[in-house]
Amino acid sequence: MAKYTGPRHRLCRREGVRMCNAKKCPLDRKGAQPPGQHGRKFAGRVSDYGTQLREKQKVKRIYGVLEKQFRRYYNQALKTESNTGLRLLQLLETRLDNIVFRSQFAPSRRTARQLVNHGHVLVDGQKVTIPSFQLKPGQTITLKPKTLKLDLVTESLNSKDKPPTWIKRKATVSQLDRLPDRDDLSQDINEQLIIEFYSR
Numbered sequence: 445m446a447k448y449t450g451p452r453h454r455l456c457r458r459e460g461v462r463m464c465n466a467k468k469c470p471l472d473r474k475g476a477q478p479p480g481q482h483g484r485k486f487a488g489r490v491s492d493y494g495t496q497l498r499e500k501q502k503v504k505r506i507y508g509v510l511e512k513q514f515r516r517y518y519n520q521a522l523k524t525e526s527n528t529g530l531r532l533l534q535l536l537e538t539r540l541d542n543i544v545f546r547s548q549f550a551p552s553r554r555t556a557r558q559l560v561n562h563g564h565v566l567v568d569g570q571k572v573t574i575p576s577f578q579l580k581p582g583q584t585i586t587l588k589p590k591t592l593k594l595d596l597v598t599e600s601l602n603s604k605d606k607p608p609t610w611i612k613r614k615a616t617v618s619q620l621d622r623l624p625d626r627d628d629l630s631q632d633i634n635e636q637l638i639i640e641f642y643s644r
Contacts, residue, residue, distance in 0.1 A: 496641035499634055507536045508553050508634075513576065518642050527626075529635030534623050540565065540585070541575035547607050547618035549587055551600045564591040584619045592616055 490498070503513045521531035536542065541557040544565055550556035557575045559565055565572060566586050568581070577584070591597060607613045610624045 460493050493641075493644070496637045496644075499637040500641050503536070503633055503635075503638060506553075507539070507542060508557060509536070509576075515642070518638070529639050532628050532638065533626075533629050533633065533635055535578070537629065538579045538620065539575065540567065540572060540577040540579060543579055543585060543618070543620060545610065546611055547554055547585065547613050547617070548600050548603060549585075549597060549616075550607055551596060551603075555596060559587070559591065559597075562586050579620045581620050581622050586617045 500514075504511070514597070517535045518528075518532055521528045521535060524531045537546070541553055541560050544550050544556035544559060545553045549565075550559055560575045560577075561573055563571050563573050564587055566588065567577065568583055587597065594599075601616070607618065608624065609622055610620070610622050610628055612619045612621045
């Protein structure tokens with residue numbers, strides 16, 4: 445599956461949200477502006493459509509998926525009887541690369557995706573190299589013994605951050621305990637705007 449390979453900080457500046465895990469980000473500075481020569485110079489009132497579009501773009505970029513795949517997740521969520529917005533977020537959160545990141549095996553989703561692509565991640569003891577692989581409750585993930593010696597992995601495992609409550613991790617084995625509820629997920633995301641965008 446294709447991925448964005450352009451400058452990361454440009455996306456942070458465009459959405460006004462820190463989406464990178466770099467030590468220094470342009471948003472950390474005062475007066476950070478959108479990318480482009482003129483920044484906010486010609487920024488006017490944002491329409492409802494513009495607000496919805498920006499929210500969709502922000503969520504896409506947070507999880508590192510492109511439009512075609514994101515639209516597929518939306519269509520899949522639309523077919524369920526449960527809340528469409530919540531189901532969309534659950535599909536994004538239960539991607540293998542995201543679970544690797546949430547389990548503190550990698551410092552960022554970008555790094556987690558690379559670990560999966562390079563065959564470092566095992567799901568129920570089997571190697572999986574597809575970042576978009578959907579995990580189900582009860583499935584476990586771990587890293588290969590050789591991978592655990594990588595500096596970025598050991599630093600991430602030793603960080604003070606803990607996995608969310610819907611993921612159980614013991615040492616270097618992580619398990620998807622249940623699907624996340626809305627209260628478990630970021631409150632900075634307004635999934636209703638995404639639903640409205642695709643419902644136009």
